[in-house]
Amino acid sequence: MKFISLESPSPTDCFKIIDTGIRKRALIILLACCQATYEGRARSRLGFGERMILIKPDGSFLIHQDRKLDPVNWQPPKSRSKVSMKNGVVFLESVRRIPQEHLKVELKEVHLVSYYQCQDAQELEVCGHEKDMGELIWKHPELIEKGFRPTVREYSTSKGFIDILGKDSKGQLMILELKSRKAGTNAVKQLKRYLNDFKDDKKEVRGILVAPSITEDALELLEENNLEFKSLEPPNELKNEKKITLDLF
Amino acid sequence: MKFISLESPSPTDCFKIIDTGIRKRALIILLACCQATYEGRARSRLGFGERMILIKPDGSFLIHQDRKLDPVNWQPPKSRSKVSMKNGVVFLESVRRIPQEHLKVELKEVHLVSYYQCQDAQELEVCGHEKDMGELIWKHPELIEKGFRPTVREYSTSKGFIDILGKDSKGQLMILELKSRKAGTNAVKQLKRYLNDFKDDKKEVRGILVAPSITEDALELLEENNLEFKSLEPPNELKNEKKITLDLF
DNA sequence: GAGTGCATCTCGCTC
């Protein structure tokens, strides 16, 4: 059976379905009143409440409350899930080896138990990251300014990697720090550090923060340090753009 | 009805259940073959595949594939969810106002649709954070060393906030940088920056990195800069410790 | 509402 779902199951049935689901490497869904304790990188305890529990074929384990985007408790992929029954009560356990992490769940009342052997080979296609920005600038350096010639990407320094290194039309060295969203003071400080490294060489260097926008504090700090800001939106174009709009709407 | 669940529903039934679920501010669960496009802070497209969709009463919207901990697509709390039907096909839409973000989902085949008005007032109790460490040191400064007297927490500098500032038994200034997990080179660099700020004052200052452990690179960098490392585990004690173990096992 | 920094961050990459 590829898919099974049972409302208000007995503890025995609930146990059986979960156990089968784990062995079949299916996606398991539970709606239940439960409590949970976690021990590992930190420690936590969650009292009884009604939640959704999700166990994935890759070992991921999630407990979702009725609010927030993040699960309230979880275990990462490759964790080992187990189900057990003691005195008519069903327990779930998920263990990660390295680092040692334990999640234990007690199910008090199960409203729905279900497993589903799903098929999904699709990968998400995204655009609009810092990496995309780097590629865009590399291909179209004039977006930064006329005469800009990028020379190195991911240039390694003692302070970290410089996103893009290049020269302006006058041959002056330029250090570019890219951010795909609004840049804060931290981005400026980072850029400043790269420049300090280069200034030891007694050369004149320009530092440019490239981002769609910048906070007021950051702009102030930037100007204090004679650094520059260049507004640039990250590229916004998927591979099969036309296909999408046709397929969906 | 507080809870409803329907296997392989017709598009019309599926639409009705989701629509009711949204109006009742229930937790909605879907198992379905779907595709999704997202536009907002970035842009993404996901082809057809079998997934679990979760819509929470607070507006959170999650699409989970059969792998990974993170949803492949999502919308944050307070987003507005809508369901619609066109030519016998059910569509989901979730919109966020600020920043503008759109998630559109087309359901091709629904295996399970369900909503559930759940009750969960419980908050998660956690311990083992950096904040806990700060409190621990503040109360038990001798954990750092005999004679250590902390004076300020979250001391603001141009380089950021110093976790703990204090003096040793000889009255020498100490800067403490706390990390709740293994400290890397970045933690050392951060500490170094705080010290540089203070050295301008021509005072002798000790810099101490406090963490459960440290990477080899970081330790090397630390010693090069005459900084110190103090191994300290973040506190690991919940409020009602005894109660937990009794309740669960 | 915007800005800042932690997180059981997760995840992908490189070494």
Add this chain to the structure above:
DNA sequence: GAGCGAGGTGCACTC
């Protein structure tokens, strides 16, 4: 496996 950095980070907290 460990370390490092980006993320549609999320989230709480401050201003």
